[in-house]
Amino acid sequence: MTPRPVRVFALRGPRGTLVRVGQSEGKGIERIACRSPGLGRFGDILAMMLFGMSEPGDDEPVRRGGGEEQRPRCPLGRAHVCKGISVENSLQGPHPARVSNDTPMTARRSRKREPELFPAVRAALEPLVAKSLRKRITPQASILADLGLDSLKVVELTVLLEKELGRPVFLPEWIASVNDPAELTVESLALFLTEQK
């Protein structure tokens, strides 16, 4: 397979990092240039793989599901050359060391976990979404394609979110933070609101 250049973008949030690997840089998506405490595990790991940085606290135990386990050392090493990586929503994905290192390497969602503010977002969305579509309000649902919201309803959503959260909400910043309208999901909205807290 011919190696193709990849660029890594990370959307930072306090609970983790949405890492995207793509061909073009979009507005509002920050390119990983260095590792920072806010990047989260996947951002750290990808930064390590791509920029040769060492992962902090490699040997520190990590908490998972209440118990403790040893974080595995990344076998890819500092000088790994990335060839056609494809990472899909790595927010809760497994450590890449546990995924086959054949290229292309795909990190898949290991288990679904709802973002912290998902219940508040769902409560605000329910009155705006047609009854028949309410069961579609899941973290992965697109607010445009799946829930059928238009710009006026997003304004109503803003007002309802402000009531739920008790603070001003400004959704244009969330809208501007995505690269493609398909990324306007319930989960990305919940993460955006968490970040604004």
Added chain:
Amino acid sequence: MTAGCTGALRGGILYLTLDTRGSSVNVFTPAVALELERELEAGLEAGARAVVVQSKKPGSFINGVGLLLAASSHSEEAAMERAHALQRCYLSLAAAPVPTIAAIEGNCYGCGLELALTCDYRIARDSYDTHFYMPELRDYAFIPLFGATQRLPRLLGLGAGLRLLLGERLDARRALRLGLIDRLAPDLRKALPGFLSGLRARGWPKRELRRPPQRPLPRLADLPGPERQLARECLRLSRLTLRRGYRLEDGLRDELAGFWRTVGTRDSERAMSFFFIRQAAKAHAIGSALYRRPERLKVHVDRSLPALARLFRLRPLPGVQLGPAAGADIAFAAKKIRGVLTCAVGSLQPDADCSALLPLAGEDVPPLELVPTNREMPWRAGAPLFQFLEQAGFAPVVSRARGRFVSKRLLDALTAALREAPSAQVRSELLEFGFRLPKAVARRLGSRKARRRQKNLAGRAVEALAREAIRALDDGTLVHPSQADLLAHLLCGFPVVRGGLLRCAAGSKSPIARSARRVLGQR
């Protein structure tokens, strides 16, 4: 279930009806465009002799292309993919071998107007809520992308076309005078068969473009600073149509490139965000941002308010009847009329249901501050009044003013901040910053006698307005930052490319920045 377009062939005429599902206005999304294209193809195959594009929404032909799609398409591929889907639809409508007619009732904005321009003929309902407006440059700070820069100059001439591109609003009567529409009728359902009969009698002709009358070009130097560059680009694109050997396809390609150069800028992002500010202010005022009003409304205007009565007479709306106080739903009067939602104009009246101030009555879209006496927010009982005023071409804002209207407080704060500076300097610096000052406000600013130029007048204007707005938010006169942003925009022409008064102040180095961040809930 359709996304928003259905087709029906009746008597050899294909009726394409727009009705965006779940929305109070029609939004022309790629899914709707695809449906329209399919229905058009099927109708033409079935032998349609003419095509009528119409809307099922009472107050909206098409309000836009979906701001969410435009604001969130940041990669060229994503934006172009959507633009191409829509463009294909426009081109297939323009290339239809039979005459196409746009039957326009209600707002015809942006890409909706561009869709109407691809049709051969346009007929419109004679009511004030039928409005033609290109918001792209003035409200969103980007170049239109579905042919307006190419088709408007060819239809109206360079001068009138450019004025419309730069954000001039046209009501249906003015649009008829300029040649944008071919016929005006109080009821389109009755007028359409007659229009189609006329076409049938002439053998279903397609329209032939004639040389339009030439009107003077607008002076680009008079535009606010941030809009000038975009206006020059619009003028360049419009002038392509005058070149020898001009081809529409080349012009459309150039226009699309111009759109892509301007859409991803910081100015454009901020300007698009202002749409949400404007609608949020409405949602906080009456509890909903949706576009609807009662189908029938009886309005009474007291004799003591002849200017307002004249404005309402000049702005007729379907289902709205001006008449006596008895049996009226809404009354504009000095004192409370029992059983009628009464609005006292000019001063704060505790007897009436609400008070109103019209500080800039001479503007095209005059701002109007409404103060409900019961101080309820959102003021759901006032929704019919708010919606009526909005559709009659006013820009209503609801506050909980006490003692003085917030509009007066803001205008006084601005006047006081710039009192010492030379008037000419105030006007030129504020224009450079992007302010679109209403004439009545511009006259009040600065001093004609002052000679010494002063520094950072725009910054001082922003600071003074923001300080007063924060005060109003803190004392509960305004309930949401969006109301302050909207008032600053309506009263003083605060530029949308700065993304709202308070956000602009919050991002500045002025002493008010911290308070602005606090009221916006920013860290």
